Amino acid sequence: MPGPTKYVEREIPQISLRDFPNRIDSITAQLCDAAEHVGFFGLADHGIAAAEIDAMFALSEAFFRLPAAVKATVPWSPRNAGWEDRSQVRPSNVVTTSKLVADNKESYQLQFGDEAMRGLWLAEDDEKRYGVPGFRARCTAFMHRLQAVSEQLMVCFARGLGFDDDEYFVRLHDAARPDSQSVLRLLHYYDTPRGGGDGDGEVCYRAGAHTDWGFLTLLFQREGQGGLEICPGRESATEFGADAAWTRVKFTPDSNSIVCNIGNLLMSWSDDRFRSTLHRVKAPSSRREGEGGKDEDPDDYYGERFSIAFFNQPCRSAVIQGPKKKYPPVTGEEFIARAMDTHFAALKKATLEAEVQQQQQKAY
Ligand SMILES: O=C(O)CCC(=O)C(=O)O
Numbered sequence: 001m002p003g004p005t006k007y008v009e010r011e012i013p014q015i016s017l018r019d020f021p022n023r024i025d026s027i028t029a030q031l032c033d034a035a036e037h038v039g040f041f042g043l044a045d046h047g048i049a050a051a052e053i054d055a056m057f058a059l060s061e062a063f064f065r066l067p068a069a070v071k072a073t074v075p076w077s078p079r080n081a082g083w084e085d086r087s088q089v090r091p092s093n094v095v096t097t098s099k100l101v102a103d104n105k106e107s108y109q110l111q112f113g114d115e116a117m118r119g120l121w122l123a124e125d126d127e128k129r130y131g132v133p134g135f136r137a138r139c140t141a142f143m144h145r146l147q148a149v150s151e152q153l154m155v156c157f158a159r160g161l162g163f164d165d166d167e168y169f170v171r172l173h174d175a176a177r178p179d180s181q182s183v184l185r186l187l188h189y190y191d192t193p194r195g196g197g198d199g200d201g202e203v204c205y206r207a208g209a210h211t212d213w214g215f216l217t218l219l220f221q222r223e224g225q226g227g228l229e230i231c232p233g234r235e236s237a238t239e240f241g242a243d244a245a246w247t248r249v250k251f252t253p254d255s256n257s258i259v260c261n262i263g264n265l266l267m268s269w270s271d272d273r274f275r276s277t278l279h280r281v282k283a284p285s286s287r288r289e290g291e292g293g294k295d296e297d298p299d300d301y302y303g304e305r306f307s308i309a310f311f312n313q314p315c316r317s318a319v320i321q322g323p324k325k326k327y328p329p330v331t332g333e334e335f336i337a338r339a340m341d342t343h344f345a346a347l348k349k350a351t352l353e354a355e356v357q358q359q360q361q362k363a364y
């Protein structure tokens with residue numbers, strides 16, 4: 001059972017993309033510094049207007065407010081796309097609660113490719129009928145906006161890592177290729193019940209501690225809907241940072257900042273120079289006092305949270321190897337398959353350990 005979270009203030013670098021062509025050297029230096037030392041940074045002056053972001057959040061909320069039966073017509077598929085509801089069980093959830101607890105959220109994952117999205121978009125007539133007209137076109141346009149911002153970062157990272165070709169990462173993440181794997185994830189976290197002693201004792205996690213396994217994640221959050229926390233450098237004695245000092249990633253209103261973080265793939269692609277950083281959306285909480293609810297803090301936020309994440313993932317056939325060749329080459333497809341295997345192996349291990357713990361408790 002987790003104890004109260006320790007919090008520390010850490011500076012999360014804020015990087016401006018203003019005047020990108022002329023400032024590319026200084027932006028590259030700032031990005032590489034943030035990627036090496038924190039793994040997280042905020043991006044300002046990225047060119048996506050506040051109105052565009054607001055409109056995308058409104059569209060996402062309209063989708064999530066649809067009846068479950070409608071959302072279930074575009075169900076999650078192992079192609080890493082589609083809608084899921086309270087189905088993502090993370091190893092960290094199991095380790096900290098000793099139960100198979102899923103994140104208390106729903107999400108809808110979208111990709112560029114027709115094949116990946118086969119049967120996973122609402123039909124045009126249904127978009128109109130259910131009050132989300134133009135949903136597919138608007139989401140796709142927003143993905144292209146995020147792709148363009150990501151490509152600027154990719155050019156900087158290619159330069160900073162010493163690849164000869166500035167477009168190296170850009171080519172391997174080409175959204176026009178049919179084997180593109182990048183994902184836009186609309187997220188909706190449900191209200192989290194607080195420990196009160198009058199409920200059924202269900203323990204809720206919003207998003208358990210994890211690192212992202214892709215290349216680079218870009219995330220929008222909303223003012224007043226906090227919860228995202230990071231644990232830089234995995235400064236933790238335990239696997240998922242339960243005893244570590246966490247830092248809240250606050251919304252920065254004046255810059256429309258995009259929260260960016262390095263994924264495991266860019267970490268290995270940089271020969272471990274850049275770091276992927278443990279993060280989570282707090283908090284474990286419970287309807288029954290003392291069950292997970294121990295981790296409550298006066299600054300916690302328990303209301304609904306909407307966020308939008310864009311996961312840059314290399315095309316399936318991309319060959320991935322760092323400039324110093326620390327790791328043998330792997331394709332984008334292999335990397336993701338391995339990430340899945342690692343995830344399920346960790347889940348299996350955590351589940352077995354939780355079962356053993358429960359048996360021990362019964363025995364004494
Ligand atoms: O919603 C958030 O703020 C974080 C989401 C996240 O970390 C993820 O989906 O990987």
Ligand SMILES: [Fe+2]
Pocket residue numbers: 210211212279
């Ligand atoms: Fe994440």
